[in-house]
Amino acid sequence: MQPEGSSKPSASRAAGSARSPTLLNAERLKAVMKAEGADAVVATSAENVTYTSGYWALSQWIRRGPQIYVLLPAADLAASEIIASTTLLDQIADQDDVWVENVSRYGYFQVDRSNAPLDALDRRQAELYALPDQGDAIEALVSAIRAAGLSRSRIAIDEMGLLPGHWEKLRDKLPDAKLVAGFQLLRRVRAVKTVEEVARLKRVAAITEASIDAALALAREGTTESEMARAFHGCTISHDAFPVIGCIGFGTRAAMPNVQPSSTRLKPGEVIRFDVGGRYKHYRADMARMAVLGEPDGKTAAYARALHVGVLRALEMIKPGVKASLVFETAVEAVRREAIPHYSRSHVGHGIGVDGYDLPDLTAASRDVIEEGMVLCVETPYYELGWAGLQVEDMIVVRGDGIESLMTSHGSLRVMR
Amino acid sequence: MQPEGSSKPSASRAAGSARSPTLLNAERLKAVMKAEGADAVVATSAENVTYTSGYWALSQWIRRGPQIYVLLPAADLAASEIIASTTLLDQIADQDDVWVENVSRYGYFQVDRSNAPLDALDRRQAELYALPDQGDAIEALVSAIRAAGLSRSRIAIDEMGLLPGHWEKLRDKLPDAKLVAGFQLLRRVRAVKTVEEVARLKRVAAITEASIDAALALAREGTTESEMARAFHGCTISHDAFPVIGCIGFGTRAAMPNVQPSSTRLKPGEVIRFDVGGRYKHYRADMARMAVLGEPDGKTAAYARALHVGVLRALEMIKPGVKASLVFETAVEAVRREAIPHYSRSHVGHGIGVDGYDLPDLTAASRDVIEEGMVLCVETPYYELGWAGLQVEDMIVVRGDGIESLMTSHGSLRVMR
Numbered sequence: 001m002q003p004e005g006s007s008k009p010s011a012s013r014a015a016g017s018a019r020s021p022t023l024l025n026a027e028r029l030k031a032v033m034k035a036e037g038a039d040a041v042v043a044t045s046a047e048n049v050t051y052t053s054g055y056w057a058l059s060q061w062i063r064r065g066p067q068i069y070v071l072l073p074a075a076d077l078a079a080s081e082i083i084a085s086t087t088l089l090d091q092i093a094d095q096d097d098v099w100v101e102n103v104s105r106y107g108y109f110q111v112d113r114s115n116a117p118l119d120a121l122d123r124r125q126a127e128l129y130a131l132p133d134q135g136d137a138i139e140a141l142v143s144a145i146r147a148a149g150l151s152r153s154r155i156a157i158d159e160m161g162l163l164p165g166h167w168e169k170l171r172d173k174l175p176d177a178k179l180v181a182g183f184q185l186l187r188r189v190r191a192v193k194t195v196e197e198v199a200r201l202k203r204v205a206a207i208t209e210a211s212i213d214a215a216l217a218l219a220r221e222g223t224t225e226s227e228m229a230r231a232f233h234g235c236t237i238s239h240d241a242f243p244v245i246g247c248i249g250f251g252t253r254a255a256m257p258n259v260q261p262s263s264t265r266l267k268p269g270e271v272i273r274f275d276v277g278g279r280y281k282h283y284r285a286d287m288a289r290m291a292v293l294g295e296p297d298g299k300t301a302a303y304a305r306a307l308h309v310g311v312l313r314a315l316e317m318i319k320p321g322v323k324a325s326l327v328f329e330t331a332v333e334a335v336r337r338e339a340i341p342h343y344s345r346s347h348v349g350h351g352i353g354v355d356g357y358d359l360p361d362l363t364a365a366s367r368d369v370i371e372e373g374m375v376l377c378v379e380t381p382y383y384e385l386g387w388a389g390l391q392v393e394d395m396i397v398v399r400g401d402g403i404e405s406l407m408t409s410h411g412s413l414r415v416m417r
Numbered sequence: 418m419q420p421e422g423s424s425k426p427s428a429s430r431a432a433g434s435a436r437s438p439t440l441l442n443a444e445r446l447k448a449v450m451k452a453e454g455a456d457a458v459v460a461t462s463a464e465n466v467t468y469t470s471g472y473w474a475l476s477q478w479i480r481r482g483p484q485i486y487v488l489l490p491a492a493d494l495a496a497s498e499i500i501a502s503t504t505l506l507d508q509i510a511d512q513d514d515v516w517v518e519n520v521s522r523y524g525y526f527q528v529d530r531s532n533a534p535l536d537a538l539d540r541r542q543a544e545l546y547a548l549p550d551q552g553d554a555i556e557a558l559v560s561a562i563r564a565a566g567l568s569r570s571r572i573a574i575d576e577m578g579l580l581p582g583h584w585e586k587l588r589d590k591l592p593d594a595k596l597v598a599g600f601q602l603l604r605r606v607r608a609v610k611t612v613e614e615v616a617r618l619k620r621v622a623a624i625t626e627a628s629i630d631a632a633l634a635l636a637r638e639g640t641t642e643s644e645m646a647r648a649f650h651g652c653t654i655s656h657d658a659f660p661v662i663g664c665i666g667f668g669t670r671a672a673m674p675n676v677q678p679s680s681t682r683l684k685p686g687e688v689i690r691f692d693v694g695g696r697y698k699h700y701r702a703d704m705a706r707m708a709v710l711g712e713p714d715g716k717t718a719a720y721a722r723a724l725h726v727g728v729l730r731a732l733e734m735i736k737p738g739v740k741a742s743l744v745f746e747t748a749v750e751a752v753r754r755e756a757i758p759h760y761s762r763s764h765v766g767h768g769i770g771v772d773g774y775d776l777p778d779l780t781a782a783s784r785d786v787i788e789e790g791m792v793l794c795v796e797t798p799y800y801e802l803g804w805a806g807l808q809v810e811d812m813i814v815v816r817g818d819g820i821e822s823l824m825t826s827h828g829s830l831r832v833m834r
Binding site for chain 1: 462463464475476479480481482504505507508510511512525526527528529530531532533534535536538539542543546576577578579580581584598643646647650651654655657659660661662664669670672673674675676677679759761762763772773774799800801802803804
């Protein structure tokens with residue numbers, strides 16, 4: 001353990017190579033920390049670690065357990081520090097998104113070193129491997145907090161990524177600090193996107209739309225849901241994105257909210273519902289489109305139109321300052337008025353970013369207010385057991401005077417012939 | 418809340434449709450529960466929910482937060498119960514793997530119902546939606562525990578899937594129960610696979626090998642790591658599996674343990690290292706293969722041979738009753754003797770199943786003992802900064818008198834011309 005405020009046992013990039021955060025909304029983080037009186041924030045969950053530092057640590061993303069943290073001091077964000085296991089240091093060196101310079105490592109992991117001259121990437125790795133071993137994740141975090149002079153401060157710790165017992169350990173090892181839950185604080189920060197985040201969300205939306213087109217290109221009698229899923233995900237992969245949600249259902253199966261593709265074959269007149277979205281450079285898509293094989297019957301056409309109108313009315317009114325609850329009411333009322341008087345919903349959308357459910361929540365009870373720079377999924381799903389499911393879900397970014405759609409396709413019912 | 422031991426507020430399948438678990442090793446679960454004096458186990462993390470009940474709940478697998486539980490009473494596993502949010506009930510009805518009949522639901526979610534006659538799948542869904550709303554996940558779990566007459570029992574609760582504060586809530590609401598951490602108990606159970614699990618692991622291993630072949634088919638001067646990754650994941654998708662690990666690195670980049678594909682182009686004489694594996698029907702692959710473009714130099718050839726021999730020696734000695742620590746020593750010693758005297762490792766493998774790191778741990782300090790039915794990844798990675806990384810990792814299943822390999826390809830260095 002380091003004496004309070006001592007020089008940090010961490011590796012920094014060479015002078016002159018300082019980077020700025022591109023994913024983290026640094027100004028908003030500072031404002032939210034100030035409003036909540038937090039002297040520091042510690043990110044612990046996969047989404048928050050990547051969001052705050054740019055560091056995507058493979059094992060943390062594929063299973064629960066691996067502990068990676070980012071300590072962000074309010075007084076000087078440039079002094080932020082990544083705490084990582086030795087096994088994952090290579091990714092800090094190799095990832096362009098990583099802007100945090102200070103790193104602490106913990107745990108044994110063997111990487112040998114050749115006598116050959118090292119290139120810049122390998123030099124940075126060698127520097128990181130040469131750091132002292134801080135023992136375990138919690139010890140390393142406590143050392144970093146002490147070294148930053150924060151051991152008597154108010155620290156908002158993202159509680160979602162810690163393992164059972166970790167919070168208590170931190171409390172015991174930092175008896176003079178005031179530890180408060182930080183997950184919601186970071187969720188508030190994440191709600192308003194940076195330019196780079198919007199660019200990635202736009203890209204993943206485009207990839208997902210292309211993937212829907214690839215799947216619909218197979219729409220004919222006898223095609224299975226699984227065949228469409230393969231075409232969908234295959235297209236996503238071909239654009240360097242990764243599958244996350246792939247709900248594709250035909251006919252009555254489309255009434256299952258989470259329908260997973262099966263060997264069910266498409267029949268004439270049946271609806272095809274997509275609720276889908278991959279991940280591109282860590283950023284998520286979530287959108288819904290609906291189609292029908294051949295002419296829709298009257299109910300299908302009317303309901304599909306009503307759901308689409310619900311989304312359109314919501315999009316027309318979304319701008320900075322509007323209450324999320326009003327967006328909810330507007331969408332639901334529009335659907336009811338158009339054609340589905342019994343339409344009822346828990347929400348009509350949500351934010352999206354590095355997580356699939358960012359703020360705001362578009363619910364009746366939401367106290368969120370729309371802000372410029374939010375990226376939203378606006379949706380009006382309808383599920384009717386024994387009949388079908390229909391859904392429109394658009395991704396949009398909130399601009400100063402309204403919205404910019406991230407979609408290139410229209411949300412109306414597509415008739416496949 | 419239900420009175421203790423009352424009839425359960427849950428939906429059961431129609432009589433005669435009872436299913437048996439195919440993923441869960443029920444006999445082993447009973448034995449481990451008996452040995453640990455657990456009257457019941459509660460699965461809470463995504464892996465354990467799917468493993469114990471066969472239920473794969475989409476949202477629980479893609480983000481941290483959604484709470485799904487499985488209550489498994491030692492006295493009668495057939496009385497096990499799934500606790501699920503209303504939003505995810507459709508998947509219980511639609512998934513063939515689900516063998517647990519009793520379900521409790523919590524939370525509002527709107528699904529309408531047509532007047533048309535329902536098929537069996539929709540009837541089951543209607544039955545589940547008609548269950549009373551138990552409020553929230555913890556309330557629903559507490560009700561289920563009370564209704565099962567377990568409120569004064571010793572209950573092993575998988576602590577890894579709960580949210581912060583949940584453990585304390587359970588303790589407060591079940592003051593007469595003895596709650597103990599259950600994650601490790603379930604990990605012990607999962608270590609020995611069922612016939613169906615081995616079949617899935619064999620399948621995902623084959624898909625991953627085919628995907629490596631698809632990537633290596635592009636091995637020529639100028640091919641990028643990303644191009645190989647697209648071919649790799651595209652092949653995985655075409656076989657209905659999903660990407661999880663895709664470390665593919667060339668030359669000095671192959672020395673990064675977690676190398677993520679980049680625009681780096683392959684050069685003659687360079688090594689290509691794969692540490693990869695998808696997920697098929699919830700089951701993971703994790704394997705490593707190595708190749709070189711053109712003739713390998715002497716060091717590459719010798720080191721690759723040594724690492725392969727390390728795995729082969731380990732595989733030769735693996736059989737029921739052998740200590741995991743001895744497997745570790747054998748592999749490391751073999752590599753040292755062959756060509757890399759300084760070879761040093763934290764582990765030479767691990768179990769694999771619904772999680773990528775099941776028991777046993779093949780480490781020097783491991784107290785695990787090899788058992789029949791375990792599925793192992795046996796590996797000897799070597800990372801040398803400034804030179805390259807090489808790795809062999811085979812998936813195998815332990816049989817009564819040795820091993821059966823799940824691999825179809827040889828682990829030696831492949832020379833690509």
